Amino acid sequence: MGKYVYLFSEGNSTMRELLGGKGANLAEMINLGLPVPDGFTVTTEACNKYYDDNKTISDEVLTQIFDALDKTEKKLGKKLGDMTNPLLVSVRSGARASMPGMMDTILNLGLNDQTAEVMAKLTSNPRFAYDSYRRFIQMFADVVMELPKSEFEIILGNIKQSKNVKLDTELTADDLKQVVLQFKAFYKSKLGVDFPQNPKEQLIEAVKAVFRSWDNPRAVYYRRINDIPSSWGTAVNVQSMVYGNMGDDSGTGVAFTRNPATGEKVLFGEYLMNAQGEDVVAGIRTPQPISHLNEQNKSVYEQFVKICNILENHYKDMQDMEFTIERGKLYMLQTRNGKRTAAASLKIAVDMLNEKLIDEKQAVERIEPRNLDALLHPTFDVNALKNATPIAVGLPASPGAACGRIALSAKRAAEMKKADSKAKIIIVRLETSPEDIEGMAVSQGVLTARGGMTSHAAVVARGMGTCCVAGCADLKIEHDADHFCIGDKKFVEGDIISLDGSTGKVYNGAIPTVDAQISGDFGVIMQLADKYRVLNVRTNADTPKDARVAVNFGAEGIGLTRTEHMFFAEDRIQAMREMIVADTLEGREKALDKLLKFQRADFEGIFRAMDGRPVTIRFLDPPLHEFLPQKEEDIQVIAKVMGITADKLHQIVDGLHEFNPMLGHRGCRLTITYPEIAKMQTRAVIEAAINVSREGIAVHPEIMIPLVGEVKELKYVKEFVDQTAQQVFTEQNTTIDYMVGTMIEIPRAALTSGEIAQVAQFFSFGTNDLTQMTYGFSRDDAGKFLPDYYDKKIFESDPFARVDQVGVGRLMKLSVTEGRETRPNLKTGICGEHGGDPSSVEFCHRIGLNYVSCSPFRVPIARLAAAQAAIKYPRK
């Protein structure tokens, strides 16, 4: 026998999990002696029980509800359905985490034909009584019975027309009685039963409806986006009604203790006299700023300000409150920590720290790491955006705002940039491939029709800090066509569009952007984060430019340099192709020799940019066919350039074809077939390191061998690395320190970490591939069926965005533990996309990694997330 119902007076703010945020805070306000209408909370456990019991409310819970109702009635001296002093209540959802607007609310419950009449008399305000009744019928029908609200609006509209009035407020009490009659008739015609007159029946149906609303599609979606587990459930708050629409001495409003947009310490909000909450939202009358209340009702205003101070000091955070004034008496209906912009969150945290309201750790914990993203990219001018209508929506794959001229191929983008170095370009593709890298690099934004949040376009764009909208299904485009369509509109090269990578919206024409401002508060918080975090934060960067951006954002090293991105540049891919088509070792070595000087120069640039910080360089990873042309016409052209027959090139391309390239001949498997590639890359790394160290810059290269699944693979490759390094040392008559380690990105590598650590000096978790293989999902293909998984609540979050701690995470933890048993000082890090995801950063902290590595624009997020993790889970 559990306790499923709590009177407000029985709860407090620590009972959030059980009572939900709203319920816990209502109870806490009562404890603080603040004026809160009485009531009770049906717990989140009752919600879960409701679902477990096949969507029924058990007798046990029913009994407790009616018991709480009874106590509330006694306290208030009112009774649900009473003919002399009827109690009316609101029934509202309230989950553990705030989910504004996602679930349902019913007001004025308890009204029926008789109590409406009693209320009319009691308040001497029949208009008020019948207005409340018709609102209740409409709300109940909508929320409980799923009769569309709009149908009631039509009935109301017809009556207004017949009465020749425009506003609801112009309807008289009699008019509203007629509305009630027609609403009830419509209700019966649609549902075959009368509108329920029994207030207890109304109550139970309303509670059930709120429980059900936990699982409505928008709530499910909101939870997924916000990482809220469906197992939490929602509580239901049943609270006696107070009315702001009882005349000019009544009113209702919402307010924040500080400005939620800027963080400024000033009471912020608005109210309307003689109104109910809905009216404030509906915008029929213009609300007054909260400061105006001082003039209208000084004593209530002063009481309210006092309450605001009490609440902010009590919760030590900016509060978002709802209140009602009923006939001159102030009631608090809700308080919660207020949502705020990223900039406001920084200012509020720093201000409260200075006010000594919170301490440094609390200041760090106050900032939602992912929100920082908005501070790091350009954004659209807010005013300009007001007048713009999106023409299409895709996935918000890489944040920021961009506007520019359309280029339909990487080649064209490069040409447009060459023709005008100031050209702003948006590259639009069916999907991108590694060959598009250069074109993406010169573009302001990337728009693709296919692919998910971890598609090639999305990953590369995030890495570059370039705005990207991916998987935009509204976009009709053929491979290499000279145009695309959105709806009926045809776009050609040179047309201007704008992309919002933070919302996924696409606009026709140019919308001006503003550069991001990093205010002083940002710096303060970042310094505090660095003070408390234990994890190092590195970046994934393939170019000196990326490396510099990341260092500016606080990166302490590079966790992943993908050497293959360097091979796609026009001046290199030719040599790469020569290597691939060579029949002999000599031929391959000759071609590799051409690549050596490019690679060495690339590494020199990166080492200089990182200025003494460690740099992890991953050796060649992708399958060789990615470097060869696939299309007939390209094969013809490139064969000619290479001086071989098209047939021969065809044969090579066909020979490299793989059924599942993700599981094919790539990573260290290439090096095992062609050790000469590792030799060349080692030479490039070591020579570059020596050259740069001779300039007086410390260099710490960490050579990373990808896709190892068996220690002998690593051993085999490492021998070539060490031999080559030794050879360069001899030639150059000097040495430098370097490390050789591996990615842990194959389940078998994790499972044999104890053996692999005998050879590897460091592990870096490649969680993209590790997730793919642990789940057996290809991230290029999973986008097609994962939506079904979310709809059917099989997955609640995207395993490619957030480390799956149960499966993938178990392998990571095991790997760290067993790797360190073999090599106690084993350095461990993560370089998958997850390295910039706050919840994954927390997990990495908990399993004891040394560092996380993420794209440059995520470095501040990772720093903050790492600090929060360290505060939450202090390492022994």
Next chain:
Amino acid sequence: MGKYVYLFSEGNSTMRELLGGKGANLAEMINLGLPVPDGFTVTTEACNKYYDDNKTISDEVLTQIFDALDKTEKKLGKKLGDMTNPLLVSVRSGARASMPGMMDTILNLGLNDQTAEVMAKLTSNPRFAYDSYRRFIQMFADVVMELPKSEFEIILGNIKQSKNVKLDTELTADDLKQVVLQFKAFYKSKLGVDFPQNPKEQLIEAVKAVFRSWDNPRAVYYRRINDIPSSWGTAVNVQSMVYGNMGDDSGTGVAFTRNPATGEKVLFGEYLMNAQGEDVVAGIRTPQPISHLNEQNKSVYEQFVKICNILENHYKDMQDMEFTIERGKLYMLQTRNGKRTAAASLKIAVDMLNEKLIDEKQAVERIEPRNLDALLHPTFDVNALKNATPIAVGLPASPGAACGRIALSAKRAAEMKKADSKAKIIIVRLETSPEDIEGMAVSQGVLTARGGMTSHAAVVARGMGTCCVAGCADLKIEHDADHFCIGDKKFVEGDIISLDGSTGKVYNGAIPTVDAQISGDFGVIMQLADKYRVLNVRTNADTPKDARVAVNFGAEGIGLTRTEHMFFAEDRIQAMREMIVADTLEGREKALDKLLKFQRADFEGIFRAMDGRPVTIRFLDPPLHEFLPQKEEDIQVIAKVMGITADKLHQIVDGLHEFNPMLGHRGCRLTITYPEIAKMQTRAVIEAAINVSREGIAVHPEIMIPLVGEVKELKYVKEFVDQTAQQVFTEQNTTIDYMVGTMIEIPRAALTSGEIAQVAQFFSFGTNDLTQMTYGFSRDDAGKFLPDYYDKKIFESDPFARVDQVGVGRLMKLSVTEGRETRPNLKTGICGEHGGDPSSVEFCHRIGLNYVSCSPFRVPIARLAAAQAAIKYPRK
């Protein structure tokens, strides 16, 4: 300080790991008081040390060798290089497991210019002395210095020509002296140094050469095929020479205590008088059958027979021996357990059991399970094979022998069968795909140019028990061409070829085959196996025919019925395609309704064939695109048949395209998108089960949901299964028992087994996919780079053939343990290809599975392997 060298008198037969098989048995024979020339063994640990020490023999080992040499010399009163009584020795390899002919041997070591002359005088046989010397030079040059033997043969040939003789034996002592001179001159001209005259130097170089031969390519290959780890190393046996070529009272021979071809209990072997071992092998003179020795030298023969009996009784197994008679005295040079045919192994085991030489368990342990394979398939007539030369060699992908007319497509194969129901067909394809199933089913054999031992062709052929040669690179064939070439020869449809699926050889024309005989001994051994095994043995079967074959071979149930194979038949694929192209649920259900009656009939057939045994049915697994045409012309044709435009069909085919289909939308992921498929399949299973059980046959269906990685997937699908089953029960007014379980084939499934077992009633390890994902290898692609892995000793066995116990096996073990923690009576089995591999069966026994399931023709192998595992590792 280890002991690296043992005198023969210091060893015994239990020291096989250290002394190798040959060394341990020589020592044991000495212990038994048998006449064995003295000597010593350099251990396998010395071999490993040699490799660890960068291929050098350490001073420690050198000292021990010379010490043992010294003791041997003292015992024999002879001395290496001595000018009055020189010791000559043989230097032979000897690994823990017999690897006949794979490593090197040097005879007559100790001869140099001086000792040759001494030997000439001592034996009064200068011809013998110089013949031995020239053989030694040639052997030493070949084995130690890698000078090709053939070059010495040319010199010898020239001298014979100049002397105008044909046989070596016709050369005089002086001729042979000249040969020696020319051999030494050639040796110096090629190597720049004199042939070593110091016998100790000869000895050490010979020992090193034997160590090196452990790693020659043919030894490496042999080890891989026979699962011998490279870490075992070889021992080296140094033994004083005895000579069978000292006159007519001398001789040499080999013999088996029983007939190794038939198992008959009769001394079997041959010998040559006045000859050395090489001569017996060389075939210049025809050896005598061993029984003839009784007439030639009765006392030696009787001594030999006595020794044979002693050895067989001692080792309790059939022995394979080498002996030499030197001037009337018998010496034993080797004994070992003799290799034998599968049939012989059965007869010998049963005979020895009856002779009470061994007990039942030993009889079971005596049979190499994989050898049984040869007894279960047709084979080529041995005599016919003698005159046939293979025209190409591929991988021996599915055993058996087949000859028939070439069909170049599945369609043609079916047509040829239709035209003549007795037609023998060999289907020849670039590679096969699921669409080829019907064509394969009507063929005697399958030949493909591409794909490995676990390619589609190989897996399906093994499942069908059809002979298959896969990945035959000599075969030049284009997709859908009307011919193929092997070398210069062109083959067209209707030409006759023969395939040997046990050797991978392809022959032109017809070679007659003989059906396999299962002798009574086979039955005896299988009964014993069943008595001792704990594991159940099931079969993978998709048709009633396969099911019946498997039951005849002793299958106790079906572990895997792949329902999709049923969908490829011509009368069904149409409905399947209708389902795929349907836009609506109704459209899909209509198409599925057509499939229902086929599925139900299929299941009825299988249930009847299995007659009360459990049947595991896997629901639809492959991605939908496998059911659609891919080629332009097929799309055109099929679109017309389906009454949709080719454009529409194109769009659907393109929409289903996946980058990595192995990691794509398949298995339970399909059912999550289209639960109606699972509903139809459940209805088919349950209705079939009810129908067949009404015939009085017990039915135990086990519904298996593939590709689960998260318990919620299984839960979601199981709800539809249970609902549908309930519905059928209501309709039919009866119930039957059924189970719902899952494949464990995704690493995450193994890692979350504790959760999955809350829903799954059984686990079946799909080790094909589990291996793919744990390693991150696609088996369709790995064939291209795995050869490099074997060459470079990164892998020693094919993880798709033999369970990788370290990685994949760890997941399996963890899964069984954690699954059973949740559900103690969880039924567990394996249905991957590994289920028929003896070492994998042993592993499955050890981790406590309930059953293994394999293709019908592997059932007897699995039964035997399971028994051996149970004997070796008794379950508590």
